[in-house]
Amino acid sequence: MFATIKTPTGREYEQPLGLFINGEWVAAKEGQTFEVINPTNEEVITSVQEATEPDVDAAVAAARAAFEGEWSDVTPTNRGKMMMKLAELMEENIELLTEVESLDNGKNLNQARFDIQSAAGCIRYYGGWADKIHGKVIDTQPGTFNFTKSEPIGVCGQIIPWNFPMLMWAWKIGPAIATGNTIVLKTAEQTPLSALVAATLINKAGFPKGVINIISGLGKTAGAAISSHMGIDKVAFTGSTATGRTIMKSAADSNLKKVTLELGGKSPNIIFNDADIDHAVDWANLGIFFNHGQTCCAGSRIYVQEGIYDEFVAKFKERITKNVVGDPFDNSTFQGPQVSQLQFDRIMSYIEHGKAEGATVECGGERHGDKGYFIKPTIFSNVTMDMKIMQEEIFGPVASIAKFKTVEEIAKIGNGTPYGLAAAVHTKDLNTALQLTDKLKAGTIWVNCYNMLHYALPFGGFKESGIGRELGKEALSNYLQVKTVAINMGGHNVFIGK
Numbered sequence: 001m002f003a004t005i006k007t008p009t010g011r012e013y014e015q016p017l018g019l020f021i022n023g024e025w026v027a028a029k030e031g032q033t034f035e036v037i038n039p040t041n042e043e044v045i046t047s048v049q050e051a052t053e054p055d056v057d058a059a060v061a062a063a064r065a066a067f068e069g070e071w072s073d074v075t076p077t078n079r080g081k082m083m084m085k086l087a088e089l090m091e092e093n094i095e096l097l098t099e100v101e102s103l104d105n106g107k108n109l110n111q112a113r114f115d116i117q118s119a120a121g122c123i124r125y126y127g128g129w130a131d132k133i134h135g136k137v138i139d140t141q142p143g144t145f146n147f148t149k150s151e152p153i154g155v156c157g158q159i160i161p162w163n164f165p166m167l168m169w170a171w172k173i174g175p176a177i178a179t180g181n182t183i184v185l186k187t188a189e190q191t192p193l194s195a196l197v198a199a200t201l202i203n204k205a206g207f208p209k210g211v212i213n214i215i216s217g218l219g220k221t222a223g224a225a226i227s228s229h230m231g232i233d234k235v236a237f238t239g240s241t242a243t244g245r246t247i248m249k250s251a252a253d254s255n256l257k258k259v260t261l262e263l264g265g266k267s268p269n270i271i272f273n274d275a276d277i278d279h280a281v282d283w284a285n286l287g288i289f290f291n292h293g294q295t296c297c298a299g300s301r302i303y304v305q306e307g308i309y310d311e312f313v314a315k316f317k318e319r320i321t322k323n324v325v326g327d328p329f330d331n332s333t334f335q336g337p338q339v340s341q342l343q344f345d346r347i348m349s350y351i352e353h354g355k356a357e358g359a360t361v362e363c364g365g366e367r368h369g370d371k372g373y374f375i376k377p378t379i380f381s382n383v384t385m386d387m388k389i390m391q392e393e394i395f396g397p398v399a400s401i402a403k404f405k406t407v408e409e410i411a412k413i414g415n416g417t418p419y420g421l422a423a424a425v426h427t428k429d430l431n432t433a434l435q436l437t438d439k440l441k442a443g444t445i446w447v448n449c450y451n452m453l454h455y456a457l458p459f460g461g462f463k464e465s466g467i468g469r470e471l472g473k474e475a476l477s478n479y480l481q482v483k484t485v486a487i488n489m490g491g492h493n494v495f496i497g498k
């Protein structure tokens with residue numbers, strides 16, 4: 001159930017391969033496994049156990065037993081302490097987790113280290129919330145005493161994507177566990193490894209068996225078994241809008257489990273004539289090329305006001321020549337490979353569409369090297385609103401740039417896709433910034449920056465970018481249900497009153 005793996009730094013470690021159910025490593029009941037591919041060289045790293053429906057059943061049974069049993073006796077303070085301990089253990093193992101993440105996902109070591117640090121921070125942050133969840137006393141009329149309790153929902157199914165494997169693990173586990181739920185979490189089939197390594201820390205942190213169950217498996221089998229499971233009370237998903245729709249339908253068709261969704265985006269990054277152009281170029285670069293463009297809130301639509309358009313495009317092109325594309329284990333690398341052959345093919349097909357639709361390729365537009373899923377950072381200019389590359393989420397290192405004139409025009413264009421995850425405005429004029437923060441329909445709006453996420457700040461989508469908010473205090477409510485208790489103290493009919 002373990003394999004000895006050597007990372008490119010020469011580190012040897014024991015990679016768990018099993019399903020982590022009821023605090024133990026178990027084999028998949030139907031005996032299936034799937035291969036995990038290294039996106040840098042397209043070679044098989046190892047094979048992990050593949051959960052199917054019977055394994056999801058077993059994980060749900062363990063989570064249910066923990067929820068009704070031992071976990072319900074743990075005080076909020078002790079829940080918090082276990083989470084703090086888990087965060088500490090993640091930090092103690094940061095170098096191992098970083099290397100596993102880079103190996104499996106292809107993101108560079110610095111980025112992976114930042115992700116793990118932030119994942120640990122997120123678990124600690126929610127550990128701090130565990131004993132600060134209270135109900136209210138609500139006065140209605142004399143002779144009554146009314147109060148509310150915020151209770152956990154129960155067994156939560158959580159389905160995460162491959163772009164930030166450890167970070168999404170933490171964003172999901174944090175608020176669910178702080179509020180007293182139990183979990184069956186399925187990682188993405190492209191990137192199961194870091195979550196399994198992190199699962200080895202769960203027992204050490206002191207969590208009772210069955211509170212956090214981590215399974216590897218495919219979307220159409222294990223993922224579908226979670227979203228349709230009658231024993232799961234809530235499903236939380238991060239991934240594509242198409243899969244989010246399927247999950248919501250299956251939740252509706254089964255037991256109407258509660259649903260939160262963090263989905264795709266096509267976020268506008270808007271740069272005004274008066275912006276500090278060099279800063280705007282840096283933020284635009286980070287906005288789209290960070291994590292190889294595999295970010296749901298990526299600033300993939302860049303709109304530049306006409307007065308600085310040409311200068312911006314020239315400087316942006318120049319800036320991205322400094323984005324070193326290559327081996328994620330090389331410290332100078334900014335951009336590693338895309339995560340899989342499938343993603344590589346999808347992105348290349350969008351690039352071909354952009355060319356065919358008549359957008360100008362300023363740079364890139366082709367694969368990098370001949371091994372691994374590398375794509376050159378690509379900039380399209382003169383992109384019109386109706387083009388596929390301006391409307392659809394590409395999820396790769398592809399920026400689409402267009403020109404605009406006025407605040408009114410850009411507010412309309414900015415809102416011109418079905419998505420509403422994020423937006424950014426670069427300007428020195430506070431009025432312009434505030435007008436647009438009002439008008440843009442997006443869950444997060446950055447002013448003079450991009451991708452400034454923090455676990456204390458709520459994050460989520462307007463429109464087809466999602467339902468509910470992750471992170472911050474807001475995410476707690478995804479995992480709580482309010483119980484109202486109304487007590488008649490006087491023994492008389494309170495409807496009549498005095």
Ligand code: ADP
Pocket residue numbers: 159160161162186187188189217218219220222223224227238239240241243244246247
């Ligand atoms: P991508 O197409 O980039 O792989 P998805 O949104 O399909 O993105 O995948 C994100 C997560 O959703 C993964 O964990 C995947 O296994 C899971 N998933 C995919 N399809 C389904 C499905 N039909 N039901 C439940 N989960 C699914």
